[in-house]
Amino acid sequence: MGQINVRDEIIPYxxxxxxxxxxxxxxxxxxxxxxxxxxxxxxxxxxxLLKAKEDWILKYWHIKRQKQDHSxxxxxxxxxFPFRGEKLKLCFRSHDYRRIRVNSDGQMLIVSxxxxxxxxxxxxxxxxxxIAWYKVQARNLFKLKLDDQAKRMQVTYRDxxxxxxxxxxxxxxxxxxxxxNWRIIMAPDKVIxxxxxxxxxxxxxxxxxxxFWQRVKTFMPEYMTWRKWLKDHGHELVL
Ligand SMILES: [Zn+2]
Numbered sequence: 001m002g003q004i005n006v007r008d009e010i011i012p013y014x015x016x017x018x019x020x021x022x023x024x025x026x027x028x029x030x031x032x033x034x035x036x037x038x039x040x041x042x043x044x045x046x047x048x049l050l051k052a053k054e055d056w057i058l059k060y061w062h063i064k065r066q067k068q069d070h071s072x073x074x075x076x077x078x079x080x081f082p083f084r085g086e087k088l089k090l091c092f093r094s095h096d097y098r099r100i101r102v103n104s105d106g107q108m109l110i111v112s113x114x115x116x117x118x119x120x121x122x123x124x125x126x127x128x129x130x131i132a133w134y135k136v137q138a139r140n141l142f143k144l145k146l147d148d149q150a151k152r153m154q155v156t157y158r159d160x161x162x163x164x165x166x167x168x169x170x171x172x173x174x175x176x177x178x179x180x181n182w183r184i185i186m187a188p189d190k191v192i193x194x195x196x197x198x199x200x201x202x203x204x205x206x207x208x209x210x211x212f213w214q215r216v217k218t219f220m221p222e223y224m225t226w227r228k229w230l231k232d233h234g235h236e237l238v239l
Contacts, residue, residue: 001013001014001032002014002015003231004033004050006050006054006057006058006061007054007058008168009058009061009168010168011032011033011057011061012031012032012033012235013032013033013034013035014032014033014034014035015034015035015037015046016034016035016036016037017036017037017038017039018036018038018039019038019039021036021037021038022038023037023038024036024037024038024041024045024046024049025037026049026050026053026057028057028060028061028064029064030064031235033057033061035049035050065238072238072239073123073127073239074123075090075121075123075126075127075130076090077090077091077092078090078091081109081130081186081239082186082187082236082237083104083109083134083137083185083186084141084185084186084187084188084189084192085187085188085189085190085191086107087107088104088107088108088109089107089108089109090108090109090111091108091109091110091111092110092111092112092113093110093111093112093113094112094113094114094115095112095113095114095115096114096115097112097114098114099114100112100113100114100121100125100129102129102130102132102133103133109130109133111126111129111130127239130239131239134182134183134185134186134239135162135182137185138162138180138182138184138185139162139182141185141192142160142162142180142185142192142196143160145192145193145196146160146178146196146200149193149196149197149200149219150200152219153197153200153201153219155200155203155204156176156203157172157176157177157178157200157203158175158176158177159176159177159178160177160178160179160180161177161178161179161180162179162180162181162182163179163180163181163182164181164182164183165181168181169181169183169184169195169230169234170184170195170196170198170199171199172199172200172202172203172206174206176203178199178200179199180195180196180199183237183238184237186237187229187230187233187237188226188229190225190226190229191226191229191230193220193226194216194220194223194226194227194230195230197216197219197220197223198216198223201215201216201219
C-alpha cells in the first residue's frame, strides 16, 4: 500500500487494477483511499482524477476518521492505551479532591475522580483530560529528546511547538521552528527519536534530498525501520 499527499495530508492509498473493472472508482475506506481502475487507464489519468477530487477526498476522509476515532476508545476501566510503545491499562480511583487527576504508575494509567463523580463522567470528559495528560508528557519528553539530539547533531532550533494534527507528524520551518505531533508519544521511543532526528536534520537540509536522508542515517543508521513503522502504524495512534 502506498500513500498520497492531499494538500499536505498523507493518506494511505491503494490502487487496484483489473481487466474486469469497466471504469475508475474512487472510494474512501476506513484506513485508506482506494482507486479501482481498468488496466488501460494511465498513471497520469489517475493522478489527474486524484487532483480533481482533492476536496472530496479530504472531506470524506475526515468524516470517516472522525467516526472511527470516536469508536476507538470507550474510556472504560481496563481499556488499554498506547504510550511510548507500551500499553497502559486504564484504571479509575476515587480521591478526596474535587478535581480529576491523571497519572501513570508502571503499566497503569490512573484517573482519580472525586467520590461522587465516579460513575458520572462522560467519555468525552475523560477523553479530554486523558489527552491533556498525553500532551504534558509529550511536551516534556520531546523537549528532552530534542535538546539531546540537537546537541549530538550540533544544531540549534529556535522554538518547538506541540501540534494536534490528524496525519502530520512533524515539520520544520526555514526559521528553525519545529512542530511535533503529540500523538507520536504513543509510538515506541525509537519512532519518536527518528521523528526528532528527521526534523532536526531539516535544519541543515530543508528538503528530502539524498543528502538529507544521509544526514538522518548518520545519526540513526536504522532509521528505515522506524520510518516504516510510522507508515504502517501511524493511523493507529489515535485516542
Ligand atoms: Zn521531512
